[in-house]
Amino acid sequence: MSRIGVDEHAGYVRSLLTGLSARPAERVALADALGRVTVSPTASPIALPPFRNAQMDGYAVRAADTTDAPLALPVAGEVAAAPGEPAPLAPGTAVRIMTGAPVPAGADAVVRVEDTDRGTEQVRIDAPVAAGTYVREAGSDLTQGDDVLPPGVRLASRHLAAAAASGLTHLLVRERVRVAVVSTGSELVDAGTRLAPGELPDANGVALAAAVAATGAAVVHRGRVRDDVLRFRDELDAAVDAGAELVITSGGISQGAYEVVRELLEPLGAWVGSVAMQPGGPQAVGVYRRVPVVAFPGNPVSAQVSFEVFVAPVLRAIAKLPPARTARLPLAESVDSVAGKRQFRRGRLTADGTVAPVGGPGSHLVAALAASDLLFVVPEDVTELAAGALVDTVEL
Amino acid sequence: MSRIGVDEHAGYVRSLLTGLSARPAERVALADALGRVTVSPTASPIALPPFRNAQMDGYAVRAADTTDAPLALPVAGEVAAAPGEPAPLAPGTAVRIMTGAPVPAGADAVVRVEDTDRGTEQVRIDAPVAAGTYVREAGSDLTQGDDVLPPGVRLASRHLAAAAASGLTHLLVRERVRVAVVSTGSELVDAGTRLAPGELPDANGVALAAAVAATGAAVVHRGRVRDDVLRFRDELDAAVDAGAELVITSGGISQGAYEVVRELLEPLGAWVGSVAMQPGGPQAVGVYRRVPVVAFPGNPVSAQVSFEVFVAPVLRAIAKLPPARTARLPLAESVDSVAGKRQFRRGRLTADGTVAPVGGPGSHLVAALAASDLLFVVPEDVTELAAGALVDTVEL
Numbered sequence: 001m002s003r004i005g006v007d008e009h010a011g012y013v014r015s016l017l018t019g020l021s022a023r024p025a026e027r028v029a030l031a032d033a034l035g036r037v038t039v040s041p042t043a044s045p046i047a048l049p050p051f052r053n054a055q056m057d058g059y060a061v062r063a064a065d066t067t068d069a070p071l072a073l074p075v076a077g078e079v080a081a082a083p084g085e086p087a088p089l090a091p092g093t094a095v096r097i098m099t100g101a102p103v104p105a106g107a108d109a110v111v112r113v114e115d116t117d118r119g120t121e122q123v124r125i126d127a128p129v130a131a132g133t134y135v136r137e138a139g140s141d142l143t144q145g146d147d148v149l150p151p152g153v154r155l156a157s158r159h160l161a162a163a164a165a166s167g168l169t170h171l172l173v174r175e176r177v178r179v180a181v182v183s184t185g186s187e188l189v190d191a192g193t194r195l196a197p198g199e200l201p202d203a204n205g206v207a208l209a210a211a212v213a214a215t216g217a218a219v220v221h222r223g224r225v226r227d228d229v230l231r232f233r234d235e236l237d238a239a240v241d242a243g244a245e246l247v248i249t250s251g252g253i254s255q256g257a258y259e260v261v262r263e264l265l266e267p268l269g270a271w272v273g274s275v276a277m278q279p280g281g282p283q284a285v286g287v288y289r290r291v292p293v294v295a296f297p298g299n300p301v302s303a304q305v306s307f308e309v310f311v312a313p314v315l316r317a318i319a320k321l322p323p324a325r326t327a328r329l330p331l332a333e334s335v336d337s338v339a340g341k342r343q344f345r346r347g348r349l350t351a352d353g354t355v356a357p358v359g360g361p362g363s364h365l366v367a368a369l370a371a372s373d374l375l376f377v378v379p380e381d382v383t384e385l386a387a388g389a390l391v392d393t394v395e396l
Numbered sequence: 397m398s399r400i401g402v403d404e405h406a407g408y409v410r411s412l413l414t415g416l417s418a419r420p421a422e423r424v425a426l427a428d429a430l431g432r433v434t435v436s437p438t439a440s441p442i443a444l445p446p447f448r449n450a451q452m453d454g455y456a457v458r459a460a461d462t463t464d465a466p467l468a469l470p471v472a473g474e475v476a477a478a479p480g481e482p483a484p485l486a487p488g489t490a491v492r493i494m495t496g497a498p499v500p501a502g503a504d505a506v507v508r509v510e511d512t513d514r515g516t517e518q519v520r521i522d523a524p525v526a527a528g529t530y531v532r533e534a535g536s537d538l539t540q541g542d543d544v545l546p547p548g549v550r551l552a553s554r555h556l557a558a559a560a561a562s563g564l565t566h567l568l569v570r571e572r573v574r575v576a577v578v579s580t581g582s583e584l585v586d587a588g589t590r591l592a593p594g595e596l597p598d599a600n601g602v603a604l605a606a607a608v609a610a611t612g613a614a615v616v617h618r619g620r621v622r623d624d625v626l627r628f629r630d631e632l633d634a635a636v637d638a639g640a641e642l643v644i645t646s647g648g649i650s651q652g653a654y655e656v657v658r659e660l661l662e663p664l665g666a667w668v669g670s671v672a673m674q675p676g677g678p679q680a681v682g683v684y685r686r687v688p689v690v691a692f693p694g695n696p697v698s699a700q701v702s703f704e705v706f707v708a709p710v711l712r713a714i715a716k717l718p719p720a721r722t723a724r725l726p727l728a729e730s731v732d733s734v735a736g737k738r739q740f741r742r743g744r745l746t747a748d749g750t751v752a753p754v755g756g757p758g759s760h761l762v763a764a765l766a767a768s769d770l771l772f773v774v775p776e777d778v779t780e781l782a783a784g785a786l787v788d789t790v791e792l
Contacts, residue, residue, distance in 0.1 A: 030587070034606040049760050050591055057651040080654055081694075082582035082623070085593040099650050100583065100694065102594050113651050141755070142763040149766060157610060157703075158792060161603035161696040162766035165596070169588035186478035187496065191426070192565035195446055197481040198498050200561070207557035210430040214553060227478070254495050255453040255509050258476055298477075298496065300557040307553075359537070362451070367444050367538040370545060370558035396554060 002273040005380070006309065006342045009275045009283055013310040016285050016292045020245055021318055023174035030164055033155050035216065036173035037320045044148040044166035047139035052103045053081075055134040059094040059116060059123050060107035063131040072124045079104060094123050103135050110134035142166070154320035177246060177318055180221035180239030181208045184232060184251040184260050185298050188224055203300040203366065204250035211307045212248070216319025220244055227258035236264070240289045247291055248311065251298025254282040261295045264288075270295075276380060277342045279363030280306040299363045305344045305375065308394065325395040329376075332356040333387045337378035346372035347393070355393060372396060398669040401776070402705065402738045405671045405679055409706040412681050412688045416641055417714055419570035426560055429551050431612065432569035433716045440544040440562035443535035448499045449477075451530040455490040455512060455519050456503035459527040468520045475500060490519050499531050506530035538562070550716035573642060573714055576617035576635030577604045580628060580647040580656050581694050584620055599696040599762065600646035607703045608644070612715025616640055623654035632660070636685045643687055644707065647694025650678040657691045660684075666691075672776060673738045675759030676702040695759045701740045701771065704790065721791040725772075728752040729783050733774040742768035743789070751789060768792060 004012075025039040054060065065073060076093040079086040081100040089095060089106035097103065097110060108131045117124040142148055148166045149159055155171070163171060183204045191201035202224050209219045221242035225231040232252070239247045252261035253272050261284060262272045270286025270293070279302040284295035296306040308324070316323060332354035337343045338361075346369050347355045355376050359368025376391040385391065400408075421435040450456065461469060472489040475482040477496040485491060485502035493499065493506060504527045513520040538544060544562045545555055551567070559567060579600045587597035598620050605615045617638035621627040628648070635643050648657035649668050657680060658668045666682025666689070675698040680691035692702040704720070712719060728750035733739045734757075742765050743751045751772050755764025772787040781787065 030602045031605065034609055044763070046591065048763050050596065051593065053760075055758070055760070078653065080582065080623070081594075082654075083585075083592050083594045096653070098653065100581075100596075136758060136760045140758070141761045146763075148763050155606075156792065157603045157607035158700050158762075158768070159766045160606045161599045161700055162762045164587045164599035164602045165696055165762045167587050167589070167591065167597045169586075185496075186476065189479075190565075191560045191563050193563075195442065195563065196479050197447065198477075198479045200446065200496075201563045203557045203560035206426045206560045207553045209427065210551075210556045211553035213430055227476070257474065257492070257494065258478075300561055304554050304557055362532065362536070364445050364449075364451070364532045365537045366554075366558045366561045367440070367542075367544050370555045372554070396552065 002271070004273065004275055006275055006277045010310055012271065012285050013294055014314055016294070017246065017314045020177050020314070023318065025172045026175050027170045028173055029170055030160050030168065033160060033171050033173060034157070036155050036171070038149050038151050038153045038155065039172040039174055040151050041147040042149040042163065042168065042171060043145050044142050045144070046167050047144040048142040048148070048165060049136050049138055049140065052138045053100050053136050054097045054103055054110045055099065055136050056110055056112045057099050058097060058110045058112040058134065059125070060089060060097040060103050060110050061094045061125070061129065062089065062091060062107060063109040063129050063133070065092055066109070066111065066125050066128045069125045069128045072119070072122045074122045075120055094125070108132065108135065152320060174318070177217040177315060178220040178243050179212045179217045180223070180242060180244035180247045181205060181212065181219060182235050182239060182247060182249045183224040183298070184227060184249060186226040186258070204298065204303045207300060208248055208250065208303055208307060211304065211312065212315070215312050215315035216321055217315045225260070227252065227260050229260045229263045232260040232264055236288045236293070240291050244291055247288065247293045248307070249293060249295045250303045253284045253295050254297065265293060265295070276340055277344065278338065278361055279344065280309070281341070297363070300366045301369050302363045304369060308375065308396070309344065327393050328390050329353065329355045329393050330388050330390055331385055334385060335378060336384045337361070337382060339383050340380055342380050343378040344375045345378060347374050347376045348372055349374060355391060398667070400669065400671055402671055402673045406706055408667065408681055409690055410710055412690070413642065413710045416573050416710070419714065421568045422571050423566045424569050425566055426556050426564065429556060429567050429569060430553070432551050432567070434545050434547050434549045434551065435568040435570055436547050437543040438545040438559065438564065438567060439541050440538050441540070442563050443540040444537040444544070444561060445532055445534055448534050449496050449532050450493045450499055450506045451495065451532050452506055452508045453495050454493060454506045454508040454530065455521070456485060456493040456499050456506055457490045457521070457525065458485065458487060458503060459505040459525050459529065461488055462505070462507070462521055462524045465521045465524045468515070468518045470518045471516055490521070504528065504531065548716060570714070573613040573711060574616040574639050575608045575613045576619070576638060576640035576643045577601060577608065577615060578631050578635060578643060578645045579620040580623060580645060582622040582654070600694065600699045603696060604644055604646065604699055604703060607700065607708065608711070611708050611711035612717055613711045621656070623648065623656050625656045625659045628656040629660055632684050632689070636687050640687055643684065643689045644703070645689060645691045646699045649680045649691050650693065661689060661691070672736055673740065674734065674757055675740065676705070677737070693759070696762045697765050698759045700765060704771065704792070705740065723789050724786050725749065725751045725789050726784050726786055727781055730781060731774060732780045733757070733778060735779050736776055738776050739774040740771045741774060743770050743772045744768055745770060751787060
């Protein structure tokens, strides 16, 4: 059985998934676009603001008419922030104007209501104003046809605000990566079933699907099969038929006698072997009906760690999610490891900024994984780390 | 008109929203639980692992039978990771065993397949093994009845893995906060409508809804009304009838003549006034039919900044989302500000770790907001900051 290093396997997975990066585009309504990623520069069909408008509640005036202020001007009317073209401002007059309302032709400044006597027939203006005061020029934020959003932006509310303000109703975004999750193992039953001897609830189905969703991809198929290679083949067919661009499997790739993933995929050219890591030693990558298949061990801890190490970085990058946060932190206590394997141990950040291991290295410690908030790495060539030693950590 | 400080207003909003923190609980299926927050400690109905099982593919043996290894033992059978109780191991024999399969009674160690000749009739064992080797004891991760998840955990895939492995199908989680978003303004039309003079696309509807969703709350109602106080009242009624526990409005609270939010809510005891900040000076908080209403100015930049400053921290804490990241960073260029107001300017983190302002202080610069990735603060008592001056930033 071939055995390779963690970085080498990560490279295999990355290159197998390269094709996923060229995302087709789809148009989605702004209301559905949060978290999606823009495909191309998005031009604004209008200028922003689309018309010259008042920055303050007050009075629209000609600045030149206020030179001798304090003075009073007759109030010729009122402009609300409402549809309609306001009448031009006659020289020597003022019109009451609301924030955001169009500034009438002829006016070139707004006097804040606070700087007047709030008059309705005529208004007393306390001090001269300069031309342009409290006037937002049309196009002062964005010229019509200019890009309101660049490509490759993961859309947050502020991007949707600008897109909507530009009158856009839809945006071109990357299609989500469509992923299928298939658990294998005759011992697996639905969670909630009363367990007979030797039975286990399927944890990877729901947990790998959640891990996929957390990276911004879409789970288009979920399945579970017993250790029967024809059933497994049917399940892969169903996954591909459901449009999966990536299939993630758990179980069926180690040295035992009933290894359905190995049995089906190895003859099709898949690499099934061992990666120098703990947990997650058995790993496989292959292609089924042109769809990449990344196969993890069946243990939920191994599967979660494998996903985080090999697949999550690729999917996060496609979805423009930030990579998992990393830090180099001191250990709260000593740990030992096995030579020749990179250990991804589970731990917790303590109040004093050190890393406390949670549970041992055993890949069956799924409750300990749930109680952890980070992975920390014990390198291949290290068998012992003292308390205080610095370790690389990845936030979970 | 009363004018208060930013922190004072933030305190008002926080205390108005205190009631939201006491979340009712609901049961959700694990498949729908990603990102939800556990309510109470969740006990595991089973031990983890539920039965003693093999950590490796190999042979289950009595350790005592291997003392004189290398030696050969007859292979009495095979145990797969499959349902069923394996027959007890007869002394002086071995059974082939797969990773995860139940270790037969009588056996107390597993010899890795790599440390044997892989025999099927009899197996040669290279070296003695100690009792317990490659055996995972039942309950070694978690005792039956112990807590697999604590309360107040925002559920990630690893928590779902542990819950599913425990046989749980549902979890008790906090109900999401139910929020309504209401835009006011006669000038507003649907995005995509050809704009007549004085009309603007409604940007706050979609953008505040997205901002709410990004904090883990649920938008249960969205509405838009022209500046007609009865229409606004109907819309608030619809929001409350839809189950909203919090209504967020935009527009209608400044000094102008058509301020429907002020008009309806001030007589009901709402505070409508001015907060010493830019953007977002006009603010209001009130209660309508016992439901808190937090009212923002109509400008999309003001509304987004107001949401981030006043409401997002409360909703994020309820959803156990981390607070927005803050940092104190040097300015790339000088900025000036107005005395007596806290400016929340928009900026970008540059490659050299400085903050480059994007656009000026104008609250109409929504495209500039979209092009920003942080807010930076110019304090109330500061009117000028030189390049290199440190500013407090909040990641967007």
